[in-house]
Amino acid sequence: MQMIQMFLKELDAEAKTTRKMLSIIPDDKYDWQPHPKSMTIRRLATHIAELPSWITMTLTTSELDFASNPYTPEVINNTAELLKYFEKNLADGRAHLEAATEEQLSESWTLRNGKDIYSTTPKSEVLRMAFSQIIHHRAQLGVYLRLLNIPIPGSYGPSADDTSF
Template sequence: MDVIKMFSKELEQEAQTTRKMLALVPNDKYDWQPHPKSMTIKRLATHIAELPSWVTMALTTDELDFANNPYQPVNINNTDELLAYFEQSLADGKASLAQATEEPLEQPWTLRNGDEIYSTTSKAEVIRMAFSQIIHHRAQLGVYLRLLNIPIPGSYGPSADEMNF
């Protein structure tokens, strides 16, 4: 199977569910967090929205060094901006996959903070990790929404809200 086609298909499939979840973030709850150690819903949703652009980063760079590139999330102020940012990140990731070949997927890519190396994996593994992060953080967002008593959509089938449990 063509790995690029598989990644493209998966990115589009996950985007459908991600879009539905991000659309539910209430504009008046952007500073809300379920626990002091948890991210705010704004930070969590913004991170989910940016993750498709990690496909481009994996394909066009050899590393991310937080010492040289401290994390600066985009300042999102409402759900319309959040969805627009997600669509921009998604278009970026999809365009990079459309132009990619499989050869560079085996090349190493490193995540580090200066001399501290968190991981060195193939570029293909970084893309898979980005998809896993989307799914992981989207599930966190589902818990946040549930705690705010907002019905959530299903991801891989109907949710309890859709089944009227």
Template sequence: MDLLPIFLHEMEQEAATTRQFLSRVPADKFDWQPHPKSMTLMQLTTHIAELPSWVSLALTTDGLDFATVPYQPTVVSTTDELLAMLEKALADEKAALETASEDILTKPWTLRDGDTIYSTTPKHEVIRMTHNQTTHHRAQLGVYLRLLDIPIPGSYGPSADEGF
């Protein structure tokens, strides 16, 4: 069974839901956080928006070393900028999935910080983890939106705000 078409379909399906969630994020609340240990709304949403780019990173490199490429969170000023960030990451993911070959999916990919190795996994697992992280953080965003009294869109069916 070929995995690339499955990953591509999953990306397109989940992208629609992610767009709905991010489109409801009010820019005037970007600095809000539900708890001091929690990410701010901007940190969470820009992380969600950038996650699809990890698929292209996994397919085109052998890993990521934070010691040589330190993470720099993106700062946005508007919801439109946030959505544009998502669209760019999705376009990168789609292009990478459409041009990759199945045989690369079993090659190892390493996440590290210098000598500290966080994980070495096959590239197909990095793609799955990236999709799972998107779903996880989107659900987290749903809690943020609820706490801000912003109606939550449905994910896999209607939400309580959309009725049953």
């Protein structure tokens, strides 16, 4: 199986789990955070929903320079908006991945802040990192929701909240 096909398969599988997790965020909890140093649910959930856009960015650019591209997150106020934003980014990322070539995945991509270079890696590794970030932050959201006593859906099997577990 080629790398693009493996990424597409993983993207589809992870999107199902991500969609389940994002869909259970109560609209009245978007400003909640477990600790002053932690992101709010709004910030965390928005980041999860935007991460599929990193697929497009990775495949269509050679770098991200934070110094010339200041981060301005989308303003999300409720779960309906969040899911719409996620689906838009997912569809765009998937379309760019479907149109990509295996050769593109070998091209270098750089993450920097002006003159400070954080990494220069093949685009395939950047895509892998983006997928890992989705999983990592989705698990973080699961902890937030658990602290709010919201039942958590299973990710790779049943969760402790699954009645058949």
